[in-house]
Amino acid sequence: MxxxxxxxxxxxxxxNQCQHCMPLGAIIAFRGIAGAMALVHGSQGCSTYMRLTCVNHFNEPVDIASSSLNEKQTIHGGEANLKKALDNMRRVYAPSVVGVLTTCLAETMGEDLDRIIRDYQTEQATGCPDIIAVPTPSYSGSHTEGYWAATKAVIAHYARPSGPHRCINVIVPHISPADIREIQRIFTLMGLAITLIPDYSLTLDRPFAGRYQKIPAGGTRPEEIAAMPGAPLTIQFGATCPDNLSPGLWLEQEYGVPLVTLPLPVGIEAADQLLAVLEKISGHPxxxxxxxxxxxxxxxxxxxxxxxxxxxxxxxxxxxxxxxxxxxxxxxxxxxxxxxxxxxxxxxxxxxxxxxxxxxxxxxxxxxxxxxxxxxxxxxxxxxxxxxxxxxxxxxxxxxxxxxxxxxxxxxxxxxxxxxxxxxxxxxxxxxxxxxxxxxxxxxxxxxxxxxxxxxxxxxxxx
Ligand code: SF4
The missing domain is CATH 3.40.50.1980 (Nitrogenase molybdenum iron protein domain)
Known part of the structure; x- marks a missing residue:
């Protein structure tokens, strides 16, 4: 040292690790997309550990599907299991967006995820959800990299050339649902409309509703994400986010949306930095x-x-x-x-x-x-x-x-x-x-x- x-x-x-698995971060990011659910392509153990970690932290039921690979599929390929898992998931949960996340096992097997998903979508008559594949082998990164990779993949999947509008893109790192709500509150107090992604402020901290909802309400809507290229700018709270994983940089490079990178507004200096930017954009104190x-x-x-x-x-x-x-x-x-x-x-x-x-x-x-x-x-x-x-x-x-x-x-x-x-x-x-x-x-x-x-x-x- x-x-x-x-x-x-x-x-x-x-x-004795200080971080968690790469797919785990991607699961949290997908929880911030309306109607979304994650499917982990790997063994049951991977998804069980991730489910437990999320449940213990968020004190919410966090359902995560698994393709349940075992020894046989490890040798002969997991395509059939993945397709079956997608079928089961659609039947039980009916998500409108599915994030398929790989694990160490699936990546080591060399699963051609894009081809399998393309085939699956072709085989379906109607009603197939949007399926977004994100490679997340844990030997390539931690849950932080998985979170950024999934957020970027979702934006890249939905973003379309869009006419200019006044809604600011706000991209948040992995923070608590309470922190997301506080960021939303600050923008609202400044009179600024935003598309915040990923927004798991309600999905991972649900108000008591009496009845269990398999896919909780809340999350950034795909149509909002589609319009992100027409935003006047992107504010990304991600000073430490590397370029290759940066969703805001991707929007700037692909669609010319100016990127303002800010640190998380923790501490008076960082909060002042945010408010100075918001005062400038809004034109009022x-x-x-x-x-x-x-x-x-x-x-x-x-x-x-x-x-x-x-x-x-x-x-x-x-x-x-x-x-x-x-x-x-x-x-x-x-x-x-x-x-x-x-x-x-x-x-x-x-x-x-x-x-x-x-x-x-x-x-x-x-x-x-x-x-x-x-x-x-x-x-x-x-x-x-x-x-x-x-x-x-x-x-x-x-x-x-x-x-x-x-x-x-x-x-x-x-x-x-x-x-x-x-x-x-x-x-x-x-x-x-x-x-x-x-x-x-x-x-x-x-x-x-x-x-x-x-x-x-x-x-x-x-x-
Ligand atoms: S390290 Fe790899 S194999 Fe282990 S739980 Fe995470 S994704 Fe699964």
Whole structure:
């Protein structure tokens, strides 16, 4: 391991992974498309693990179809199984869009997915749903790459030359449904119409409706996606998204839609950056409600800085969130001592580079890494708080370092889908979570010491 900066970042072989499977990210992206359902072309085990991970995080039923490949199909090909799975899926769920995602097994077998799907569509008389194939072998990337790849594939599938209109394209990275709703709220408050993709704000966080819907309502509609080439611009929250996976860059290159790339609006600087862009586009200043939210955040930062100055954070997870959290920590006086992501293809290191000279202490930056390396680096750096998903719960269990849960997956707490971190209001909620965690840890040890001392005195007096 080595510090980041000119020395570069460290890449390691995976032990106790910090990321999830590539198709899993694609499943989440397809949940953000109206009427869509995902079919995983591989063994039952792949889809079962992904289903469980999603259910535990979102606390929602997340049905995922599988072509259930076994030893026989592994040798002779999985075409018949895939077609049968498509038939069953259509009969039981009747989706209007199907995302067919490959797994390590299907890709290693060399399945010609495009040809199989073409044949299947030709064989169907009528009513065949739109089928979008996305290659997602996990040895090629993590769930982050799968998410971007699926979002780009969906846009490429539906986008058509379209007359100019005023609806702005907004492309979001993998964030919580609550964060999506907050981004929608900010655009609405600024009086701007948007096509947000992928929009799983309702499909993966459903209001109680009494009756189970096999395909939940919500999601970006295909006709909205078709019109994305006519948008005045695309705002993509994806500073770390690599060019080859960037849906916004694809729209710019194919249809000339100007792309504005912004970091996730977590932290006052990033939220200001977003609002400055929106004020320019809308031609009017932010409303009083957003101005107040900024003021409350500033107030909270002033209140909390003396506590946060003691924070030494290990930040881990998906690159976009890690970058956003790192910025938020630095502007609040928390030293990011370890910055880590399990993702292979991202711009995290280059995004972090301009931040590093301003830091008193150079953090260790780990990319395509695992928890073994993150744990060792965090202990060496004397981290006293961890910020990331539930995979890092061992920090508390083994080392007494509290974990502020954010990102994906959060499987050992409820409410993963409701964790809010974006915008002024979201940053304020995040800051309170971090500051209170540091305070709890500090005061907890005070009380214990005090209790032990009092207890000892009482015992001594009683002798
Ligand atoms: S790593 Fe590959 S084989 Fe394993 S669950 Fe993920 S997709 Fe399936």
């Amino acid at each position: 080595a510090p980041a900066g000119n020395a570069g970042t460290v890449r390691q072989v995976n032990k 932010r409303p009083e409600s957003l101005a107040n939210e900024r003021g409350w955040l500033l107030d909270a930062m002033a209140d909390a800085h003396k506590h946060n100055a003691e924070g030494r954070a290990v930040i881990y997870g998906e690159p976009e969130l890690v970058y956003a959290l790192t910025r938020a920590c630095t502007e609040n006086g928390i030293a990011p001592v370890v910055i880590a992501s399990g993702t292979r293809a991202s711009r995290l290191a280059s995004c972090l580079e301009p931040l590093l000279p301003g830091l008193d202490e150079q953090p260790v930056v780990l990319e395509e890494t695992d928890f073994a390396a993150i744990e060792a680096a965090a202990l060496r750096a004397g981290a006293n708080i961890a910020i990331g998903h539930s995979g890092g719960k061992f920090f508390t269990e083994r080392h007494g370092i509290p974990v502020v849960r954010t990102g994906f997956p959060v499987h050992d707490r409820v409410g993963g889908q409701r964790i809010l971190s974006v915008g002024y209001a979201g940053t304020l909620a995040l800051l309170d979570r971090i500051t209170n965690t540091l305070l709890e840890q500090k005061h907890g040890s005070y009380r214990r010491l005090r209790y032990e001392e009092t207890n000892r005195t009482e015992i001594m007096e009683g002798i």
